[in-house]
Amino acid sequence: xxxxxxxxxxxxxxxxxxxxxxxxxxxxxxxxxxxxxxxxxxxxxxxxxxxxxxxxxxxxxxxxxxxxxxxxxxxxxxxxxxxxxxxxxxxxxxxxxxxxxxxxxxxxxxxxxxxxxxxxxxxxxxxxxxxxxxxxxxxxxxxxxxxxxxxxxxxxxxxxxxxxxxxxxxxxxxxxxxxxxxxxxxxxxxxxxxxxxxxxxxxxxxxxxxxxxxxxxxxxxxxxxxxxxxxxxxxxxxxxxxxxxxxxxxxxxxxxxxxxxxxxxxxxxxxxxxxxxxxxxxxxxxxxxxxxxxxxxxxxxxxxxxxxxxxxxxxxxxxxxxxxxxxxxxxxxxxxxxxxxxxxxxxxxxxxxxxxxxxxxxxxxxxxxxxxxxxxxxxxxxxxxxxxxxxxxxxxxxxxxxxxxxxxxxxxxxxxxxxxxxxxxxxxxxxxxxxxxxxxxxx
Amino acid sequence: xxxxxxxxxxxxxxxxxxxxxxxxxxxxxxxxxxxxxxxxxxxxxxxxxxxxxxxxxxxxxxxxxxxxxxxxxxxxxxxxxxxxxxxxxxxxxxxxxxxxxxxxxxxxxxxxxxxxxxxxxxxxxxxxxxxxxxxxxxxxxxxxxxxxxxxxxxxxxxxxxxxxxxxxxxxxxxxxxxxxxxxxxxxxxxxxxxxxxxxxxxxxxxxxxxxxxxxxxxxxxxxxxxxxxxxxxxxxxxxxxxxxxxxxxxxxxxxxxxxxxxxxxxxxxxxxxxxxxxxxxxxxxxxxxxxxxxxxxxxxxxxxxxxxxxxxxxxxxxxxxxxxxxxxxxxxxxxxxxxxxxxxxxxxxxxxxxxxxxxxxxxxxxxxxxxxxxxxxxxxxxxxxxxxxxxxxxxxxxxxxxxxxxxxxxxxxxxxxxxxxxxxxxxxxxxxxxxxxxxxxxxxxxxxxxxxxxxxxxxxxxxxxxxxxxxxxxxxxxxxxxxx
Numbered sequence: 001x002x003x004x005x006x007x008x009x010x011x012x013x014x015x016x017x018x019x020x021x022x023x024x025x026x027x028x029x030x031x032x033x034x035x036x037x038x039x040x041x042x043x044x045x046x047x048x049x050x051x052x053x054x055x056x057x058x059x060x061x062x063x064x065x066x067x068x069x070x071x072x073x074x075x076x077x078x079x080x081x082x083x084x085x086x087x088x089x090x091x092x093x094x095x096x097x098x099x100x101x102x103x104x105x106x107x108x109x110x111x112x113x114x115x116x117x118x119x120x121x122x123x124x125x126x127x128x129x130x131x132x133x134x135x136x137x138x139x140x141x142x143x144x145x146x147x148x149x150x151x152x153x154x155x156x157x158x159x160x161x162x163x164x165x166x167x168x169x170x171x172x173x174x175x176x177x178x179x180x181x182x183x184x185x186x187x188x189x190x191x192x193x194x195x196x197x198x199x200x201x202x203x204x205x206x207x208x209x210x211x212x213x214x215x216x217x218x219x220x221x222x223x224x225x226x227x228x229x230x231x232x233x234x235x236x237x238x239x240x241x242x243x244x245x246x247x248x249x250x251x252x253x254x255x256x257x258x259x260x261x262x263x264x265x266x267x268x269x270x271x272x273x274x275x276x277x278x279x280x281x282x283x284x285x286x287x288x289x290x291x292x293x294x295x296x297x298x299x300x301x302x303x304x305x306x307x308x309x310x311x312x313x314x315x316x317x318x319x320x321x322x323x324x325x326x327x328x329x330x331x332x333x334x335x336x337x338x339x340x341x342x343x344x345x346x347x348x349x350x351x352x353x354x355x356x357x358x359x360x361x362x363x364x365x366x367x368x369x370x371x372x373x374x375x376x377x378x379x380x381x382x383x384x385x386x387x388x389x390x391x392x393x394x395x396x397x398x399x400x401x402x403x404x405x406x407x408x409x410x411x412x413x414x415x416x417x418x419x420x421x422x423x424x425x426x427x428x429x430x431x432x433x434x435x436x437x438x439x440x441x442x443x
Numbered sequence: 444x445x446x447x448x449x450x451x452x453x454x455x456x457x458x459x460x461x462x463x464x465x466x467x468x469x470x471x472x473x474x475x476x477x478x479x480x481x482x483x484x485x486x487x488x489x490x491x492x493x494x495x496x497x498x499x500x501x502x503x504x505x506x507x508x509x510x511x512x513x514x515x516x517x518x519x520x521x522x523x524x525x526x527x528x529x530x531x532x533x534x535x536x537x538x539x540x541x542x543x544x545x546x547x548x549x550x551x552x553x554x555x556x557x558x559x560x561x562x563x564x565x566x567x568x569x570x571x572x573x574x575x576x577x578x579x580x581x582x583x584x585x586x587x588x589x590x591x592x593x594x595x596x597x598x599x600x601x602x603x604x605x606x607x608x609x610x611x612x613x614x615x616x617x618x619x620x621x622x623x624x625x626x627x628x629x630x631x632x633x634x635x636x637x638x639x640x641x642x643x644x645x646x647x648x649x650x651x652x653x654x655x656x657x658x659x660x661x662x663x664x665x666x667x668x669x670x671x672x673x674x675x676x677x678x679x680x681x682x683x684x685x686x687x688x689x690x691x692x693x694x695x696x697x698x699x700x701x702x703x704x705x706x707x708x709x710x711x712x713x714x715x716x717x718x719x720x721x722x723x724x725x726x727x728x729x730x731x732x733x734x735x736x737x738x739x740x741x742x743x744x745x746x747x748x749x750x751x752x753x754x755x756x757x758x759x760x761x762x763x764x765x766x767x768x769x770x771x772x773x774x775x776x777x778x779x780x781x782x783x784x785x786x787x788x789x790x791x792x793x794x795x796x797x798x799x800x801x802x803x804x805x806x807x808x809x810x811x812x813x814x815x816x817x818x819x820x821x822x823x824x825x826x827x828x829x830x831x832x833x834x835x836x837x838x839x840x841x842x843x844x845x846x847x848x849x850x851x852x853x854x855x856x857x858x859x860x861x862x863x864x865x866x867x868x869x870x871x872x873x874x875x876x877x878x879x880x881x882x883x884x885x886x887x888x889x890x891x892x893x894x895x896x897x898x899x900x901x902x903x904x905x906x907x908x909x910x911x912x913x914x915x916x917x918x919x920x921x922x923x924x925x926x927x
Contacts, residue, residue, distance in 0.1 A: 014802045024818070027818065059552030071766075088504050090504070118482045216475055242476055289922050326722045338486060
C-alpha cells in the first residue's frame with residue numbers, strides 16, 4: 001500500500017503487543033456506525049495518476065496571452081524561488097510550536113513581517129492571512145474591535161470580489177456596511193465624507209483601485225482620524241515598487257493580495273493575504289506574529305509571540321479564529337522580494353507601468369475605443385470603452401489567442417461596453433501590438 | 444544568524460530584468476510616487492539561496508525527522524503531488540477565466556477535478572455536497588457556522604448558542620463567536636468524551652448547534668455520538684463535525700452516518716498535503732441534503748453534454764468565503780492522494796494510524812500517565828507522572844529532551860483538560876522501527892527524570908538555540924526590522 005510502511009508481519013507483532021485484533025482497535029465505534037462499503041475507485045499507481053492528471057492539465061487553456069488581471073496577476077517568477085520553497089525542511093514542517101526546531105520558519109516569518117512593513121511603510125505586520133479578501137475582512141473586524149463602533153464605509157472601486165466576500169462574512173453580524181460609488185475612477189469623496197460620522201469604524205479603499213486608477217487617499221485618512229475612525233487601504237504590492245505608500249498616506253491598517261510576489265495563479269490559490277498596521281494596534285491584530293528575543297545563552301532567537309490574542313488561548317474571545325497562516329506563501333513572497341531587491345522591485349513596477357502606458361496608447365488609437373475614466377493616472381490596468389458589448393469582444397479575442405481583459409458588466413451596472421485591461425512586465429511590445437490588431441479586427 | 448537585511452550590500456543585484464522593449468514614459472504624477480525606494484535587501488541570487496538554505500537547516504520537517512505532533516497529523520507528503528501541482532496546465536491557470544463568456548470551456552480540466560473531488564469527499568464522509576472554498580480547517584469551521592446561521596435564518600429560528608466540549612480545539616469556540624454565536628462549554632464525562640447528561644443540561648430551544656471533533660482531542664471515539672446528534676436535532680439544532688481527526692476513521696466510518704449535518708476536512712491532515720510551516724492548507728466543507736442550498740457560490744456542476752460549469756445562481760447561498768474556488772493547488776494535491784490510495788488504501792490509512800497510536804500507548808503506559816487507559820484512535824495523550832513532578836520535571840522538559848534525541852516533540856499542554864499533557868500522533872506513514880526508537884527515547888527520558896533530572900532541564904543542547912525567552916519577546920516587542 002503506498003505510503004504505509006508497516007508490513008503484515010509487523011502489524012501482527014504490534015497487535016500482539018497491544019493485545020487486540022485490528023477489528024478490536026475499532027471496537028469502540030458502535031457496529032451500526034461502521035460503513036458497509038465505500039463506492040470509491042481502486043487506487044492508481046504513480047504512473048497512472050500522472051498520466052491522468054497530465055490529460056486534465058491539458059484541458060486547461062494556459063497558452064492564451066494574458067491581459068487579464070483584476071487583482072490576480074501573471075508576473076515573472078524567478079527560478080530560485082521554486083528551488084528554495086521546494087526545500088522540504090520548509091514545506092513539510094508545521095506551525096513553529098517548538099522554536100528550537102523551527103528557527104528557519106520563524107526567522108523567515110520575522111523577515112517577511114519586516115519586508116511587508118518596509119514595502120507599505122507601516123510599523124507592524126502579522127505572519128500572513130489566507131488571501132487579500134479575507135485579509136480585508138479581518139482588517140474590518142479589527143477596526144470594529146479597536147473603535148467599538150459598528151459602521152463601515154467601503155467604496156465600490158474596491159475589488160468587487162472582496163466586496164462580495166465582506167458582504168457574505170457580515171450577514172450574520174450587526175454591522176452597518178455602507179457602499180459608496182466611485183466618480184471618475186476615484187473613491188467618492190463627497191459620498192464618503194457625507195456618511196462619515198462618529199459611529200464609523202473604518203473607511204475601506206483600494207489603491208491602485210480595481211480599475212487600475214491611482215489615488216492619494218491622505219485626505220481620507222485625515223477625515224477618518226478627525227472622526228475617530230480608521231482608514232483601511234488594500235494595495236497591490238508590486239505597485240509599491242514606485243507608488244506612494246499607504247503608510248505615507250496615513251493608513252491605519254494595510255492589507256492586500258500577495259500572489260503577485262512570486263506565486264503562480266494556480267486557479268485561485270493558494271495565495272497570500274498580508275496585513276500591516278500601526279504599532280498601537282498590534283494587540284488587536286489577528287493572526288500569528290513572530291518576535292525576536294534571546295535564548296538562555298543570550299543568542300538571537302525567534303518565537304511566536306502575542307499568543308494571548310489567539311484562539312488556542314483565548315478561545316471565543318480571540319481576535320480571530322485563524323489558527324495558521326500561509327507560511328509557505330509568505331516565504332515565497334519574502335524570497336521574491338529578496339531576489340528582486342530594492343532596485344529590482346522598483347524596475348519591475350516601472351516596467352509594468354511603462355508597458356501598460358504603451359498598451360493604453362496603442363489601444364486608444366483604435367477608432368471608437370475610448371478610455372472610460374477621466375482619472376489621469378493608472379498603474380498597470382486601465383478601463384476601455386468599446387463600441388459594442390465587451391463580453392462579446394473578449395469572447396472573440398479568446399479565439400485569437402488572447403485573454404484580452406475582464407468585462408466589467410459582471411460587477412458594475414452600466415458598464416456593458418467596458419473592459420479592464422492588465423499589462424504586466426511579462427507582456428512584450430509585440431504581444432501588445434498583436435492585441436491591438438486583433439481588437440481592431442473584431443470591432 | 445544575521446537577517447537578510449543585515450547582509451545587504453548597496454547596489455548588489457539579484458534578478459536582472461533585461462532591457463525594455465517599450466519607451467519609459469513618466470506617466471504618473473510625481474506626487475503619487477513613493478519618496479524613496481522600499482528598503483528591501485540588496486543581494487545576489489547566491490546570497491539569497493545561501494541564506495534560505497541555511498534557514499532551512501534550522502528546521503525539522505516530516506522529511507527530516509519523526510514529527511508526532513498530536514492533532515496536526517504530520518504524515519508523509521507524497522512527492523508526486525508536488526510535481527503535478529506544478530504542471531503548467533494547473534499552475535498558470537488564471538482564476539478569472541471561467542467568468543469570461545464561454546470561459547468555463549477554457550478550464551475544463553480544473554473544473555473536472557473540483558467536481559470529481561466533491562463526489563469523492565461526499566462518499567468518504569457521507570455528506571450530500573461540498574464546497575472547496577475554505578482555505579484552512581478554521582476557515583471551514585467559520586464557513587460551517589455561516590451555513591448554520593443561514594439555515595436558522597431561513598427557518599426563522601432566533602437561536603444564539605453553540606455548544607462545544609471542553610476538549611475542543613480553540614478554533615471551535617473562536618469560529619462560532621466570530622460568526623455571531625455565544626459559546627457554551629459542555630464538560631467531558633469521566634471517560635473523556637461529551638456525555639449525554641451534560642449535554643441535556645445545556646440543551647434548550649436557543650441552541651443552534653453543537654461542534655464536535657470525533658474522535659476527540661484525547662483520541663477517543665464518542666460511543667454516544669449518534670444520540671448526541673439526535674438530541675441536537677430534537678431542538679432543530681445542527682451537528683457540526685470538526686474533521687481534524689477524520690484520518691482516524693477514513694475508509695471505515697462516515698460522519699454523515701453518525702448524524703452530522705456539516706463536516707469540514709483538513710486536507711493537509713487526512714489527505715497528506717504539506718503543512719508548509721503553517722499553511723497553506725484547505726478545509727472543504729460538506730453538508731447534508733437540507734443544507735446544500737446554503738453552500739457558498741460558485742459550485743461546479745456537470746451538464747448533460749458531459750462538460751463542467753460553474754453555477755452562481757443559488758439564492759439561499761451564504762455567498763463567497765474565498766475569492767474563487769479555494770486553495771485549488773492544495774485540493775489538487777489531495778485529489779492525487781485519494782486517487783492513489785483508493786478505497787482500500789484509505790481504510791489502511793485509518794488502520795495503521797490507529798495501530799501505531801495504540802502501540803505507543805501500550806508501550807509507554809508503564810512510564811507515563813495515560814490520560815485515559817482505553818483503546819484510542821489516531822492519537823494518545825499522556826501526562827508526566829507524580830514521581831516526575833517531584834523532580835520538577837514537566838511535559839516541556841520531556842519535549843525538549845526528545846529534541847536532543849532527534850524527534851519532534853508531541854503537542855504539549857493540549858488538550859487543556861489534561862494536566863501536563865503530551866499528545867502523540869504517530870500517523871500511518873511511520874514504521875514500527877521508527878516508533879520503537881521513539882518509545883526507547885521516551886523510556887530513557889522517563890528514567891532520566893528519576894536519575895538525572897538536571898540533564899532534562901538543560902535540554903535541548905543540540906540545537907542552534909535553546910529555550911528562547913518568550914516572556915521577553917512579548918514584553919520587549921520586536922516583530923519587524925524597520926529601515927532607519
